[in-house]
Amino acid sequence: MGTRDAKTARLMSAGAEIELTINGEKVKATEGRSLYDVLSGMGVIIPAMCYHYTFTPFGSCGMCLVEVEGKKAPVRSCTASVQAGMVVRTETPEMKEAQKKALIKHLSTHPLDCPVCDADGHCELQDFTFQFGIGEVPNVKQKGIPEDTRSTVLDFNMNRCIVCGQCINVCKEVQLIDALTFLKKDGFTIVTAKEDKPLACEFCGDCLAVCPVGAITNKFSKYLYKPWQMKKTQTTCPYCGDGCQLQVETKDNRIVRVTSKLTWKSKWGDRAETAKGHGGICGRGRFGFQMVNSPNRLKLPLMRKDGRLVETPWLDAQDFVAERLTKIKMDHGGQAIAGLISARCTNEDIYLFQKFMRIGMGTNQVDGTARYGHLNVVAALRKAFGTDRIRMMNNAEQVTHADAIFIIGSDITETHPVFNVRVKEALRKYKAKVIVADPITTHIARLATHHLAIKTGSESRLIQGLVKIILDRGLCDETVLQKYPNAVEVLKQAAAGITIETTAEATGIPAERLAEAAEVLAKSERGVVLFEDGITKRKDGYQNVLNLVDLALVCGLFEKDGAGLNALCEENNELGLVDMGGASEFLPGGLEYQNAAARGKFSKEWREEMPDLPSVDLPQILDRARKGEIKALYIVGENPVGTLPASMGAAEALSKIELVIVQDPFLTETGRLAHVVLPATTYAEKEGSFTSMEGKVNPVRMVIEPIGESKPDWEIFSELAWRMGFPLEYGSAKEIHREIAKTIPGYFTTKPEPLTVELSGYLNNGYAKEAPSRYAVKPGHDQATGPAGYPFTLVLGQILYHSGKYSTQAEGLMKIYDKALLQIGPADAERLQLAAGDTVVLTSPADGVGAIEVGIEIQPALPAGLVFFPEHFNTPPVKDLIAAELDPVTRVIYHKRGPVAIMKGAS
Amino acid sequence: MKPGRNLIQKILMLEIVRAMWVVFRHMFGKGITFQYPHVKRTLPDGHRGALGLLKYDDGVERCVGCDLCEAACPSHCIKVVSEQVPDKPLVRYASEFYIDMTKCVFCGFCVEACPVNALGMTKLYEYSTENKRDLYFDKKKLYEVGETYFADAKAYLVAHRQEQADETAIQYRYKFPFTVLTGKKE
Numbered sequence A: 001m002g003t004r005d006a007k008t009a010r011l012m013s014a015g016a017e018i019e020l021t022i023n024g025e026k027v028k029a030t031e032g033r034s035l036y037d038v039l040s041g042m043g044v045i046i047p048a049m050c051y052h053y054t055f056t057p058f059g060s061c062g063m064c065l066v067e068v069e070g071k072k073a074p075v076r077s078c079t080a081s082v083q084a085g086m087v088v089r090t091e092t093p094e095m096k097e098a099q100k101k102a103l104i105k106h107l108s109t110h111p112l113d114c115p116v117c118d119a120d121g122h123c124e125l126q127d128f129t130f131q132f133g134i135g136e137v138p139n140v141k142q143k144g145i146p147e148d149t150r151s152t153v154l155d156f157n158m159n160r161c162i163v164c165g166q167c168i169n170v171c172k173e174v175q176l177i178d179a180l181t182f183l184k185k186d187g188f189t190i191v192t193a194k195e196d197k198p199l200a201c202e203f204c205g206d207c208l209a210v211c212p213v214g215a216i217t218n219k220f221s222k223y224l225y226k227p228w229q230m231k232k233t234q235t236t237c238p239y240c241g242d243g244c245q246l247q248v249e250t251k252d253n254r255i256v257r258v259t260s261k262l263t264w265k266s267k268w269g270d271r272a273e274t275a276k277g278h279g280g281i282c283g284r285g286r287f288g289f290q291m292v293n294s295p296n297r298l299k300l301p302l303m304r305k306d307g308r309l310v311e312t313p314w315l316d317a318q319d320f321v322a323e324r325l326t327k328i329k330m331d332h333g334g335q336a337i338a339g340l341i342s343a344r345c346t347n348e349d350i351y352l353f354q355k356f357m358r359i360g361m362g363t364n365q366v367d368g369t370a371r372y373g374h375l376n377v378v379a380a381l382r383k384a385f386g387t388d389r390i391r392m393m394n395n396a397e398q399v400t401h402a403d404a405i406f407i408i409g410s411d412i413t414e415t416h417p418v419f420n421v422r423v424k425e426a427l428r429k430y431k432a433k434v435i436v437a438d439p440i441t442t443h444i445a446r447l448a449t450h451h452l453a454i455k456t457g458s459e460s461r462l463i464q465g466l467v468k469i470i471l472d473r474g475l476c477d478e479t480v481l482q483k484y485p486n487a488v489e490v491l492k493q494a495a496a497g498i499t500i501e502t503t504a505e506a507t508g509i510p511a512e513r514l515a516e517a518a519e520v521l522a523k524s525e526r527g528v529v530l531f532e533d534g535i536t537k538r539k540d541g542y543q544n545v546l547n548l549v550d551l552a553l554v555c556g557l558f559e560k561d562g563a564g565l566n567a568l569c570e571e572n573n574e575l576g577l578v579d580m581g582g583a584s585e586f587l588p589g590g591l592e593y594q595n596a597a598a599r600g601k602f603s604k605e606w607r608e609e610m611p612d613l614p615s616v617d618l619p620q621i622l623d624r625a626r627k628g629e630i631k632a633l634y635i636v637g638e639n640p641v642g643t644l645p646a647s648m649g650a651a652e653a654l655s656k657i658e659l660v661i662v663q664d665p666f667l668t669e670t671g672r673l674a675h676v677v678l679p680a681t682t683y684a685e686k687e688g689s690f691t692s693m694e695g696k697v698n699p700v701r702m703v704i705e706p707i708g709e710s711k712p713d714w715e716i717f718s719e720l721a722w723r724m725g726f727p728l729e730y731g732s733a734k735e736i737h738r739e740i741a742k743t744i745p746g747y748f749t750t751k752p753e754p755l756t757v758e759l760s761g762y763l764n765n766g767y768a769k770e771a772p773s774r775y776a777v778k779p780g781h782d783q784a785t786g787p788a789g790y791p792f793t794l795v796l797g798q799i800l801y802h803s804g805k806y807s808t809q810a811e812g813l814m815k816i817y818d819k820a821l822l823q824i825g826p827a828d829a830e831r832l833q834l835a836a837g838d839t840v841v842l843t844s845p846a847d848g849v850g851a852i853e854v855g856i857e858i859q860p861a862l863p864a865g866l867v868f869f870p871e872h873f874n875t876p877p878v879k880d881l882i883a884a885e886l887d888p889v890t891r892v893i894y895h896k897r898g899p900v901a902i903m904k905g906a907s
Numbered sequence B: 001m002k003p004g005r006n007l008i009q010k011i012l013m014l015e016i017v018r019a020m021w022v023v024f025r026h027m028f029g030k031g032i033t034f035q036y037p038h039v040k041r042t043l044p045d046g047h048r049g050a051l052g053l054l055k056y057d058d059g060v061e062r063c064v065g066c067d068l069c070e071a072a073c074p075s076h077c078i079k080v081v082s083e084q085v086p087d088k089p090l091v092r093y094a095s096e097f098y099i100d101m102t103k104c105v106f107c108g109f110c111v112e113a114c115p116v117n118a119l120g121m122t123k124l125y126e127y128s129t130e131n132k133r134d135l136y137f138d139k140k141k142l143y144e145v146g147e148t149y150f151a152d153a154k155a156y157l158v159a160h161r162q163e164q165a166d167e168t169a170i171q172y173r174y175k176f177p178f179t180v181l182t183g184k185k186e
Helices: A006-012 A035-041 A093-109 A124-132 A166-174 A206-210 A283-287 A314-332 A347-361 A374-385 A396-400 A419-428 A443-447 A459-472 A478-483 A485-497 A500-507 A511-522 A541-554 A574-579 A596-606 A618-626 A650-655 A713-723 A733-743 A760-764 A767-775 A811-816 A826-831 B003-012 B014-028 B068-072 B109-113 B139-148 B150-159 B178-182
Strands: A017-022 A025-030 A065-068 A087-089 A154-156 A180-185 A188-193 A216-218 A231-236 A245-251 A254-259 A302-305 A308-311 A337-341 A366-368 A404-408 A433-437 A450-452 A527-531 A564-567 A632-636 A659-664 A676-679 A688-691 A697-700 A792-797 A822-824 A839-843 A852-858 A866-870 A897-904 B051-053 B078-085 B088-100 B119-121
Touching (some): A093 A124, A166 A180, A166 A419, A302 A314, A314 A659, A314 A676, A347 A366, A347 A688, A374 A541, A404 A419, A404 A459, A404 A511, A419 A443, A450 A511, A459 A511, A459 A541, A478 A485, A485 A767, A500 A511, A527 A541, A760 A767, A822 A839, A826 A852, B003 B014, B051 B139, B088 B139, B119 B150, B139 B150
Parallel strands (some): A337 A632, A404 A527, A527 A564, A659 A676
Antiparallel strands (some): A180 A188, A245 A254, A302 A308, A792 A897, A822 A866, A839 A897, B051 B119, B078 B088
């Protein structure tokens, strides 16, 4: 979004360059642009309370008046477009007088309750009232409308509203939600949720951000402090891989509220800060900050004494851990020690942890949460692209300007609410064709030009079918045909058994719609493929990523500028986790551990020999623990007991381990089974960096001092290492940062280079052998429905208001959504005679789980045969119903989809 | 001065006599100093003493928790935490209010900044204590001061032309919309 000039002009061929005169200065501009945009680009600040560059000019406030030669009346600059030879004057006394009159009109109905208003000090109306020096206002009228406090997160004070419509426009045109509307009530126009109901939307808070007065207020920080009282720190959001920049406002070591770059103020200036997005944040980022100051935070280390976890001073806990770890290492060797780290930690933490384990403990049993799915992307794309570090091929700007977007296996609105705005902009402004392949009629699927409501679990059949259709119809990209004729031939041979009819049957999509989708993708100039956990975290994830590579290849997405294949990341630092060596097969920089040369490089840098040890991943760690081969397990920020289904036996494995150390800001399910729990800080209390899914390294800044006696993760590792006699001495996260910058050259660059894709290595070596095996149709393979008697497919997934289990500690998000309910489609609900408020009993073929009773919610978006449960909640333990499966290649644990049977519950 | 005259003056100790005259004259005249603490001085209405928080005649707290006093304070001795009055979404009040009297420089800016005349300076100056913490006035203490010395604070506000003796503060100082003060429509 951001600047509406050069790029837009190039892409939309908006018009020729023209010249006009503004305040006596000759200015060049693109024809058709809003005059206000040109003025604000020059640094001229004109009050415009209804204007924001993110949506089409509305022209309701009547403030942005300028004088145009040849026009008698003052012209509204926002709705006027520039024309050649225009002579514009902004600073004339007549214009000032006209603006003042318009302002007085607004003030006559605006209550002067500034001292109690939350926008006091951050209010466009207030600023310009001062600037114009308005004292007395004649004919003052008070609206006397009671405040609308029905919504969970926002309060609407319509006395203060100046009816500018920015909130409605941003909701309608940027978010494409359209939740707000004008309403005539008691002779006044007010803003309210559609049909005058309590507001129930995505709660992105963009309406709150753009409101130029205090008509919309944040319920969680209402009346607490005034803007000038709070310290503002810019940091990176800890929830998803978008890497949004938050402005965290704090007072007395407490986070009061979170705002973003998107405000009414961002319409002025060069808009450099919001050039690659609208600068907004989502509901998670805006309202999910309370977990930092949560009363559940651990403030002191806990140690198990007589079977109970009791608070212990840091010195005792550290001495105990250091002593026990040293003893275990002496007695059993490094192979008895394992480590597990979460992708929610900073790059610095992850780097130091793997160094601590690999150098200090002498083990390569280090794994991270990328094992839950992201490693499929890493493994497949490393193989295909021939690069060490995997990230998105296209940045947000390129996605915005794409002409065709194929989204598969991702409910992008729920998982990446801000990145999803890029897709929506592509849809709305650039008229891109968006194809969404999802069994669920998600929000983006409803907006999309093509929604392929495929059968559950038929993703691989769809991708392969599309490849085949493109090959059959001769739509394959010319450059690809010339460059890789052998590979295309291999694909043709491999997919010989597939026809459009079989695909139509397997996916449940009519043949003509498949053909249409294939054509859109193949003929696109800037086609972008986006995929996520629906591919990576479900069975055959690795294979499906390779299938997507095939699809992107035949569509020529690797050859065209601005096109590409992109994996989205659910956790905020999943990319960083792999880049920092937080997976057993990788060293920092994406180098392979099993590669002796790479190991040698790090041995030299770390001045410690790294032996040739097997890479032991999470499933193997759990296996070895059950066999009693692991004596100590160090878990950082991860919660395998709460995340993995019971069939993985995480709890049993932990019970066999002599020393379980859990380091976390909260006492998790895993922490309750630990011998020592060390209190770590959250993102808000430490320095560091997160790598966004685009590959951009965003800084994490210290917003408040650590709560209680919690410490940043790196500090705990560093102090432990010192106690154990192998100093990993770092004075601050900055020093680790410098070391990473040295070991991985160019990692922290502010302008990351585009991902280099070199397919020839992959396509020329072994592709002929590998591809046919993927395309071999295995009967019944793609059906998620399991054994007879289990007709439903249970899917665990993310919802908009939560991210992992981390966000369930945020009080505000729990107020928005705390329903641990099974979502079921209306067709199934009718068949089972279920109504909202009923409970159902779930059973599954997974061993030893029994029946689980859970409440239901009827969700119109769900198709028959599919039920959904938000993965964030663990009571009741619905996750246990799924029998975990391991990927044969990447050893990713698939535990998000499985067959279940549903019966109506007793109550 | 002639040396002979000087000598005579020295012999007669005229300087001492003159000085003693001054002393004796005051011994029988009206005293200038006060016998504090037995006698106390009458202070002018504009005197800047301890700060107090005020209430309206009907017992409602005047303070709306706008934090302007905190912004105006040059010595950063004021801290305000505000909240919504339960069940009255339009009404804001200060749930916590602190003034660190050890830091206060008695400039009176906070009183001047207050849009509702909730703060007043009283004629109280006798609050020395053995415990320094007692000088960190909290909301309770401030309302105690305000209630005990309401007349002083009112006189201060009148002296500074912030309030009129015969009119209520709402009318005089800041034209708040009625809803903001009561939560109800007029």
